[in-house]
Amino acid sequence: MNDSERLYQTARARFLEPSFGNQQVWLLLGSAVLFTLGATTQAGWRNAVVLLGVLTLHELGHFVAMRAVGYVDVRIFFVPFFGAATAGWRVTGTTVLREAAILLAGPLPGILLAFGISFSQPVVWAFHPWLRPTVLHLLTVNAFNLLPIGPLDGGRLVNMALFSRRPFLQVLFAVPTSIGLGAWAYVQRDWFLGALAVATLFFAYSSEALHFAADDLRKSEGAFPPRPTELTDEQLRALYRAGLSLVESNLPRGKRKEHRRAAAEMIVARMRSIHERLSAPTPTLWTGGFAVTAWGLGLALAAYVFIRLAWAI
Numbered sequence: 001m002n003d004s005e006r007l008y009q010t011a012r013a014r015f016l017e018p019s020f021g022n023q024q025v026w027l028l029l030g031s032a033v034l035f036t037l038g039a040t041t042q043a044g045w046r047n048a049v050v051l052l053g054v055l056t057l058h059e060l061g062h063f064v065a066m067r068a069v070g071y072v073d074v075r076i077f078f079v080p081f082f083g084a085a086t087a088g089w090r091v092t093g094t095t096v097l098r099e100a101a102i103l104l105a106g107p108l109p110g111i112l113l114a115f116g117i118s119f120s121q122p123v124v125w126a127f128h129p130w131l132r133p134t135v136l137h138l139l140t141v142n143a144f145n146l147l148p149i150g151p152l153d154g155g156r157l158v159n160m161a162l163f164s165r166r167p168f169l170q171v172l173f174a175v176p177t178s179i180g181l182g183a184w185a186y187v188q189r190d191w192f193l194g195a196l197a198v199a200t201l202f203f204a205y206s207s208e209a210l211h212f213a214a215d216d217l218r219k220s221e222g223a224f225p226p227r228p229t230e231l232t233d234e235q236l237r238a239l240y241r242a243g244l245s246l247v248e249s250n251l252p253r254g255k256r257k258e259h260r261r262a263a264a265e266m267i268v269a270r271m272r273s274i275h276e277r278l279s280a281p282t283p284t285l286w287t288g289g290f291a292v293t294a295w296g297l298g299l300a301l302a303a304y305v306f307i308r309l310a311w312a313i
Helices: 003-016 023-043 045-068 096-104 107-117 122-127 131-145 153-163 167-188 191-221 233-248 253-259 264-278 285-312
Strands: 071-079 083-090
Touching: 003 233, 003 264, 023 045, 023 071, 045 071, 045 083, 045 096, 045 107, 045 131, 083 264, 096 153, 096 285, 107 131, 107 285, 131 285, 153 167, 153 191, 153 285, 167 191, 191 233, 191 264, 233 264
Parallel strands: none
Antiparallel strands: 071 083
16 A cells, blocks of 8 residues: 555545544643633733633534534634634535524624623623623624624625625635725734734635635536545545645645645545535525524624613713
């Protein structure tokens, strides 16, 4: 067995079988500790604890929704100085409304909780040392995540509902968005907004590359079943070649072969992303419109609570 075949067999085994297991707990706890320490240095221990709780509630919403619709390998992790994320692998068919529900399951519970607290006595929520920062973090974190910016929940929902058939429109939308974020970051001297501006462009580029990779596979190999265990060896090899091509496109030309083994996990991640794109639902006018309407209502509710709290103060 040569090196190329050995790498394929390794990627194939990791692609077909979830690999995290008990590591999910350690990933969550370890990243949460690092995030809390980083947030404490920037905003103090009280705000760090509140922010940790708000982000945990947000990601648990995604986690529960993803598990409910059949995702596997679902895991939550924190990114120090940035936030948190929930990742998983879809191994069954899905619909636009299911995917929209997953995206909205993160920000909406926090916004609804802030909405409920806003009806308590103003003196209680305005001056209590824990309740006020909790409400403000619930609103700012979750409302910010609903903004139509690529990597955020709102951006991913808008891209799925409006741009999934024509990814170049996503790129056209991402460029001025990234420029605006970059300008705002420069004026405010805010490195987080600058990083988000770069991430917005990268997200659009990655989405377009995945779209074209999936489209080429669909044209050459035909339809792919949504369940990985139903894929033939020929289809798995085609997915592997597509994933390897995406990974190698980001590696230095002269060092691609020597980096292949180290990039095995990246190849598997690209294989899963391409496979999900192959079985992604196509939004109709009704499903896309319903998803965007739900997203808009979430933003409107967050704005209402912001105004209510501002008037109460």
